[in-house]
Amino acid sequence: MQFLNCLPLYWGLVHSGALLDLELTKDTPDRLSDALVAGDLDIGPISLVEYLRHAGDLAVLPDLAVGSDGPVLSVVATSALPLSEVRTVALGSTSRTSVLLARMLFEQRWGLRPQYVTMPPDIPLMLREADLAVTIGDVALRATYDAERAGPGHPLRVFDLAREWREWTGLPMVFALWAARRSFAAAHPGVVKEVHEAFRSSLDAALLEVDEVARRAARFEVFDPATLARYFTTLDFRLGARQQAGILEFARRAAARGDVPPLGEIVFASV
Numbered sequence: 001m002q003f004l005n006c007l008p009l010y011w012g013l014v015h016s017g018a019l020l021d022l023e024l025t026k027d028t029p030d031r032l033s034d035a036l037v038a039g040d041l042d043i044g045p046i047s048l049v050e051y052l053r054h055a056g057d058l059a060v061l062p063d064l065a066v067g068s069d070g071p072v073l074s075v076v077a078t079s080a081l082p083l084s085e086v087r088t089v090a091l092g093s094t095s096r097t098s099v100l101l102a103r104m105l106f107e108q109r110w111g112l113r114p115q116y117v118t119m120p121p122d123i124p125l126m127l128r129e130a131d132l133a134v135t136i137g138d139v140a141l142r143a144t145y146d147a148e149r150a151g152p153g154h155p156l157r158v159f160d161l162a163r164e165w166r167e168w169t170g171l172p173m174v175f176a177l178w179a180a181r182r183s184f185a186a187a188h189p190g191v192v193k194e195v196h197e198a199f200r201s202s203l204d205a206a207l208l209e210v211d212e213v214a215r216r217a218a219r220f221e222v223f224d225p226a227t228l229a230r231y232f233t234t235l236d237f238r239l240g241a242r243q244q245a246g247i248l249e250f251a252r253r254a255a256a257r258g259d260v261p262p263l264g265e266i267v268f269a270s271v
């Protein structure tokens with residue numbers, strides 16, 4: 001995914017030369033999700049909502065996710081107004097899960113009924129059309145840091161949607177996971193295992209030397225090394241019991257609203 005959040009996952013692939021014989025694809029999460037579902041990708045990251053819509057066709061790679069157990073810094077609602085005065089909401093077009101999370105929070109947690117419009121993820125443009133903007137990824141991370149740096153004088157309020165979810169449910173939020181199409185996993189178990197191992201060890205290596213990863217990444221990103229190191233260690237890449245409980249709770253609430261079919265169980269690929 002062409003977001004900073006995946007850099008630790010891909011970091012070690014470059015060093016180890018793993019997966020060089022596979023074709024790697026880079027795109028926004030919404031497009032990668034569509035490609036996996038359509039069968040144009042065999043293994044890839046998938047936004048949680050899209051997983052829930054197609055769980056029957058997919059096998060989840062264990063122990064790999066993009067989420068957070070508390071604030072995530074890069075999934076935010078931004079507004080010049082207090083929430084109670086928000087009437088219109090612009091939802092960023094690269095997100096599937098965070099925009100549904102935002103709707104749940106508005107409607108079920110805060111008891112508000114704003115009008116929604118979907119737009120490309122550009123906060124100034126979104127705030128020209130709507131009272132509040134929901135964005136993910138690097139744009140959202142920038143908004144968090146601008147607000148932190150400016151302090152109380154900042155004209156915009158920034159709401160971290162993973163923090164809101166955690167306060168609401170007591171659980172981590174999982175935004176994306178990795179999955180293979182089940183037909184592919186059945187036909188090529190060795191490839192799924194190899195890809196899983198490559199990602200896992202890449203991630204472990206990156207998190208072990210996170211300051212070095214942040215320092216190098218800062219050379220070609222707008223964020224400084226300390227900011228990047230904090231972000232990489234804020235993200236939760238695990239898919240353990242708590243994260244799975246977070247997924248099941250999100251699935252239950254999303255199904256109750258009619259946004260996704262009910263989730264039976266999470267079927268994992270054997271690796």
Ligand SMILES: C=C(O[C@@H]1C=C(C(=O)O)C=C[C@H]1O)C(=O)O
Nearest residue numbers: 029047074095096097098137175
């Ligand atoms: C934490 C993030 O999670 C992302 C949120 C997604 C979504 O809302 O659909 C999809 C992929 C994840 O990368 C982020 O992008 O900042």
